[in-house]
Every structure is written in structure tokens, then in C-alpha cells.
Amino acid sequence: MSIIELSGVEKSFGAVQVLHGVDLTVEAGEVVGLVGDNGAGKSTLMKSITGVYTTDKGRVMFDGQDVTQLEPGARRKMGIEMIYQDLALAPQQDVANNIFLGREPVKRLFGLLPAFVDKPRIDDQAQGMLDRLGVHVPSIHIPVGMLSGGQQQTIAIARALTFQPKLVIMDEPTAALAVREVESVLQLIAQMKSDGIATILISHRLNDVFAACGRIVVLRRGNVIADLRRDETDMAEVVSYIVGAH
Amino acid sequence: MLKLLERTHVRPESLAVLLALVVVMAILSPVTSSGIRVFLTANNFFNIILASATFGILAIGATYVISAAGIDLSLGSVLGLASVAGAALVVTLEWPWYFAIIGALGAGAAAGAVNGLIITRGHVPAFIVTLGMLGIARGLALIISNGRGIYGLPDEILFLGQARPWGVPTPVFILIGVALVAHYILAHTPFGHHTLALGDNENSARATGINVRRQRMVLYTISGLMAGIAGLVFTARVNTGDPTAGLNYELLAITAAIIGGTNLFGGRGSILGTMIGALIMGVLQNGLNLMAVQAYYQQMAIGAVLIAAVWLDQIRTRGRSLQ
Structure with a gap:
């Protein structure tokens, strides 16, 4: 069964139609690369999955349920996580x-007082999560603004993975990272795949997409114009679809 | 000690400023007939806290909205409206005494809720909405009271402002009680965490499923409620529903919050820090009074402190980002 299934998704902003009836399915444990030129509608499509945007037409099925009308918070509870390029933390x-x-x-004292945040538990589980992912930060008590870009990105991924998601969407997770940091992000994606988590990776860096994804979907002007298996395609073909030479 | 300050998000600098100010005021204040400095008498100590109590409670409201990257300029005017609303119900309409409490707190919360509603639903900047409310609430207070103070509140209400159980003025208990609850909520509940996160990065807060609109709505209502509580305490202390009560108090409240360590641009705020900020303002005012400095100069001093506090914070943040 597909973990996510979009059918006929349309979305307009005012007079501008950004998505023209998009169909897309992703299986559990599959890593799908979503590529396309700027303005192709990649981010809008992903926000239709997370619920940040409501779709004008079409249906979003997640894990066998119709989630088209659900709020972002409700979808997140069901297991849809998104890691944003820059506005994550x-x-x-x-x-x-x-x-x-x-x-x-x-926690509640005596079951009566208003609930307070269980800070020791947060610290404990956060540290455990970072250790499991092999992420190193000086301390979990420092503001994230003081960490490097790569460290912040891994924190964002750790956050997405803490609550056993079924689908993780990553928007340009490697765009601002140094080479070594890219490696660790790609490793994290491989680890997620083996845990059965479906991943949609939006990226302009085709090297990273080919390294991480088993399938590549090309979006152009709000339409899916190619759905390619990595083994049966190459970079030249993907690029030609992106720029519209096909 | 430093650890405790860090845990409660109080800046050591604010505490240092407070202590320095106390020393300076103690040295500069006149000597009483019995040979001690006026500033250091127990009576004066309560004077400071009594005076600080009203705008201290306002500053709690300011801390909440500012740490969520908002602003409430209507605090002082809403205090005046709450004062008049409570007094009008029990004095003019002769309703039972507790309607002074319901009226003051209700008027404050309602004004705050209107602020929140227009900010979140109408997408009008908080600066404009609360600036408008500053005029509306003050005008409404003057209309309700016909521009005159409403005197003669029942004893139960006067107790809240003038009594001294165990020798300590009641407003001090109210301030401490409200501050502790407010601190607990801001520092230790999900609501508080979401407030700071919202002020830090609104998009991030929204993306993690926090209901940003409802959060803002509640924050402005809390701010109004604080103005209501401050209005009640003020009314009880002076035995008057005063339409001019709280004039310019937003200046004091916002300054207290900022020198207490609240980030003007959101993301950081501590009620205990704000309480120290309020005490700094109280000591400053009190000391200048004792030195017989004209009230006009005091206004200038407070305004200068606000600008200096934000300036220093800017220098500090810039220094940190260069590291």
C-alpha cells in the first residue's frame, strides 16, 4: 500500500495556477527525489501534503486515509514530517x-496542577536521539542559533525523526552545507530508508538526488512530466526534462 | 547563584544594576532625624514595592506579548479603563463589592481580547492596533466616569490596596502571586515554550503545528487581564476609579520588561527578570523623589533608560554574532 497518494491536486494563488492536477504516489521505505526548475511548484506541492496549503481540487491520501481536509498539526500527528530549508528552528x-x-x-503534580513541561525528559530523549543518529553538538542546552548550518540541519532532521514519522519531506536539506555535512545528511536518509520511512527529497543538487533516491519525479510548471527509476535513467535525461527539452 | 539566575533566565547584569542603583540612592538620599538614610527605611522599602506593584503587573503583560514578538501600547490606558469600570459598577450602580473585581478584570481582558482579535483576524500590525486602543480605552474611561474620579469603594476592595496583613501591604502579595503564576506559565508550560518559539521564529512555530493565531489571541488577552489586575490594585490603593490612572505607564511597563532581559524582537523573556526590571524602575523613581528631583526630569530619565537598555542589548547581540 502506498504511504502517500496524491490525485489530481490543483492549487492557485489568485490568478496564478501553480499546480495543474498532480498525481504522485510514494511507497513505504521509498526515497523519491522531486526535482524541477524554480517555480515548478515543488514547494507548493509539498505544502499541500503537509497541510500548510489547502488544495483547490484533488485528493491527498495518507496511510489509507483521506487527509485532504486536515490541519497541519493533525497530519503531523499521523506521521507526516517536513524539514524546511531555512525556517526550521x-x-x-x-x-x-x-x-x-x-x-x-x-507532567502534572498530583494530577491537579496545570501541566508543566517535563524538561529532564526532553533533555534525556533529545540526547538519546542525537546519539542514535550520531549527531554531535557541544551541548543540548545551547541555543541552536549558535550552531553551524550543518549542525542545525541535523537537529532539524533529528526533530523530524523523534516521533516515528511515516513520511519525511526534505526541502533542499543539503543546499547550504559543506561536503562532509552533506555526507552525514545522506547517511541519515539511508538510515531512515532502512527503518521503513518514506522520504521525499527536494533538491537542485542532482548528485545528491542520484545518491539518495530510487526514483526521481520531475515537475514542470505544475505538472509531473517524468517519473523515472534511477537505474533506468541518467543525469542528462533528468536535466532535459527539467529544462523542458523533452 | 549564577546557576540559579541562569535557570530562571534572569540576567546577572540586571541584578547588578539594581544593586548598584540601591547603593547610589542610599548614599544620595537625605538623612532622617534618627540618623539613617531615608532610602533605607522599611517604610520606604514598602513605598518602592507599592509603587512598583501597579506597573510591575503591567510589565508582566508586556513581557508576554513582547517575548512573542508583539507589543502592547494600550496597557496604561486599559489600566485606567479597568479602574473606572470596576468602580462604576460598585459605586455608581451600587452592585455588590466583588463586581469591582469582575468589572476591572473583565474590562481589561475584554480590551486585550479586542486587540488580539483585530491583530490576528484583521492582520493589522500590533503596534497600530494597541496604539489605537490606547486612545479608545482612555476615551472610554473618561466617558464612563464623566471625566471625574469615582470615589468611595467598599472595604473589601480597599483591603486589596490599603491593608497590611503581617505588616506587608496587600498589593505586594498580589504582585508576588501574579508574578509566580506568570513565571510558571512562561518558563515551564507548553504554552510558555510556544510563546517564546513564536517570538523567535513564527514560521517554525507554525510548521511544528502550534496554533499561532490562537496563541497570539490568548497572549493579548493575558496582557489586557494584567492591565485589569493592575487597575484593580490601583483603584483599591487610592480608593478611586480614576480615568487618568496609568497614564504613561506603558512606558514604565515596557522599559521594566526590556531591562529585565526580554528581547524586544521576541524569543526571550523572563518574568523574574521583569520583576527585577520593575524594581529598578521603582528604585529609580523613588530615589529621584527623595532627592526632590522634579517629576518632569523623572519622565526624561525613564525614557532614557528604555533607549539605553535596548541600545546595550543591540551591542551585546551584535557582539555575540561576531564571535
């Missing part, structure tokens, strides 16, 4: 709080 809050932002575990 709250820079003045510490590493552990960022990982648990929006889903803080709480």
Missing part, C-alpha cells in the same frame, strides 16, 4: 527544546 531556544517544539511531554 527557533534560534534562541536550546537544542532539546527545539527537537520537542510543539510536542512537549508534560
Whole structure:
């Protein structure tokens, strides 16, 4: 069964139609690369999956359920995570709080008092998660704004993985990273695949897409114009689809 | 000690400033007949906290909205509206005494909710909405009271402002109680975490599923509620529903929050820090009073402190990002 299934998704902003009836399916444990030129509608399509945008037409099925009308928070609870290129973290809050932002575990004293955030548990689990992923930060108590770009990206991924997601969408996760940091992100994606998590990777860096993805979907002007298996294609073909030479 | 400050998000510098100010004021203040500095008497100590209590409670509201990257300029005017609303119900309409509490807190929360509603639903900048409310609330207070103070509140209400259980003025208990609850919520509940995250990076907060609109709405309502509580305390202390109460208090409240360590651009804020900020403002005012400095100069001093505090914060943040 497909983990995510989009059919006929359309979205307009005012007079501009960005998505023209997009169909896309991703299986559990599959890593799919989503490529296309700027303005092709990649980010809009992904935000239709996470629920940040509501679609004008079409249906979004997730894990066998119709989630088209659900809020982002509800979809996230069902297991859809998105890692944004640049707006992922709250820079003045510490590493552990960022990982648990929006889903803080709480405790109640005597079952009566208003719930308070279980900070020791947050710290403990955040540290455990980072250790498991092999991510090194000086301390989980420092504000994430003081970390390097690569460290911040791995924190964002750690956050996405903390609550056993079924689908993780990554928007240009490697765009701002140094070569060694790219390696560790690609390793994380491989690890997620072996855990059965489906991944959609949006990237302009075709090297990374070919390294990580088993399937490559090309979007142009709001239409899926190619759906290629990595083994049966090459970079030249993908590029020709992106620029519209096909 | 430093660890405790860090855990409660209080800046050591604010504490140092407070202590320095206390020393300076103690040295500069006149000597009483019994040979001690006026500033250091127990009576004066309570004077400082009493004066700080009203704008200290306002500053709690300011801390909440500012740490979520908002602003509430209507705090002082809403205080005045709350003062008049409470007094009008029990004095003019002769309703039971507790309607002074319901009226003041209700008027404050309602004004805050209107702010929040227009900011979140109408997408009008908070600066403009609360600046407008500054005029509206003050005008409404003057209309309700016909521009005159409403005197003669029942004893139960006066207790909240003038009594001294165990020798300590009631407003001090109210301030401490409100501050502790507010600190707990901001520092230790999911609501507080979301408030700081929202001020830090609104898109991030939204992406993690936080209901940003509802969060803002609640924050402005809390801010209004604080103005209501401050209005009640003010009314009880002076035994008057005063339409001019809290004039320019937003200046004091916002300054107290900022020198207490709240980031003007959101993402950082601590109620305990704000309390120290309020004490700094209280000591400053009190000391200048004791030295018989004209009120006009005091206004200037407070304004200068606000600008200096933000300036220093800018220098500090820039220094940090260069590291």
C-alpha cells in the first residue's frame, strides 16, 4: 500500500495556477527525489501534503486515509514530517527544546496542577536521539542559533525523526552545507530508508538526488512530466526534462 | 547563584544594576532625624514595592506579548479603563463589592481580547492596533466616569490596596502571586515554550503545528487581564476609579520588561527578570523623589533608560554574532 497518494491536486494563488492536477504516489521505505526548475511548484506541492496549503481540487491520501481536509498539526500527528530549508528552528531556544517544539511531554503534580513541561525528559530523549543518529553538538542546552548550518540541519532532521514519522519531506536539506555535512545528511536518509520511512527529497543538487533516491519525479510548471527509476535513467535525461527539452 | 539566575533566565547584569542603583540612592538620599538614610527605611522599602506593584503587573503583560514578538501600547490606558469600570459598577450602580473585581478584570481582558482579535483576524500590525486602543480605552474611561474620579469603594476592595496583613501591604502579595503564576506559565508550560518559539521564529512555530493565531489571541488577552489586575490594585490603593490612572505607564511597563532581559524582537523573556526590571524602575523613581528631583526630569530619565537598555542589548547581540 502506498504511504502517500496524491490525485489530481490543483492549487492557485489568485490568478496564478501553480499546480495543474498532480498525481504522485510514494511507497513505504521509498526515497523519491522531486526535482524541477524554480517555480515548478515543488514547494507548493509539498505544502499541500503537509497541510500548510489547502488544495483547490484533488485528493491527498495518507496511510489509507483521506487527509485532504486536515490541519497541519493533525497530519503531523499521523506521521507526516517536513524539514524546511531555512525556517526550521527557533534560534534562541536550546537544542532539546527545539527537537520537542510543539510536542512537549508534560507532567502534572498530583494530577491537579496545570501541566508543566517535563524538561529532564526532553533533555534525556533529545540526547538519546542525537546519539542514535550520531549527531554531535557541544551541548543540548545551547541555543541552536549558535550552531553551524550543518549542525542545525541535523537537529532539524533529528526533530523530524523523534516521533516515528511515516513520511519525511526534505526541502533542499543539503543546499547550504559543506561536503562532509552533506555526507552525514545522506547517511541519515539511508538510515531512515532502512527503518521503513518514506522520504521525499527536494533538491537542485542532482548528485545528491542520484545518491539518495530510487526514483526521481520531475515537475514542470505544475505538472509531473517524468517519473523515472534511477537505474533506468541518467543525469542528462533528468536535466532535459527539467529544462523542458523533452 | 549564577546557576540559579541562569535557570530562571534572569540576567546577572540586571541584578547588578539594581544593586548598584540601591547603593547610589542610599548614599544620595537625605538623612532622617534618627540618623539613617531615608532610602533605607522599611517604610520606604514598602513605598518602592507599592509603587512598583501597579506597573510591575503591567510589565508582566508586556513581557508576554513582547517575548512573542508583539507589543502592547494600550496597557496604561486599559489600566485606567479597568479602574473606572470596576468602580462604576460598585459605586455608581451600587452592585455588590466583588463586581469591582469582575468589572476591572473583565474590562481589561475584554480590551486585550479586542486587540488580539483585530491583530490576528484583521492582520493589522500590533503596534497600530494597541496604539489605537490606547486612545479608545482612555476615551472610554473618561466617558464612563464623566471625566471625574469615582470615589468611595467598599472595604473589601480597599483591603486589596490599603491593608497590611503581617505588616506587608496587600498589593505586594498580589504582585508576588501574579508574578509566580506568570513565571510558571512562561518558563515551564507548553504554552510558555510556544510563546517564546513564536517570538523567535513564527514560521517554525507554525510548521511544528502550534496554533499561532490562537496563541497570539490568548497572549493579548493575558496582557489586557494584567492591565485589569493592575487597575484593580490601583483603584483599591487610592480608593478611586480614576480615568487618568496609568497614564504613561506603558512606558514604565515596557522599559521594566526590556531591562529585565526580554528581547524586544521576541524569543526571550523572563518574568523574574521583569520583576527585577520593575524594581529598578521603582528604585529609580523613588530615589529621584527623595532627592526632590522634579517629576518632569523623572519622565526624561525613564525614557532614557528604555533607549539605553535596548541600545546595550543591540551591542551585546551584535557582539555575540561576531564571535
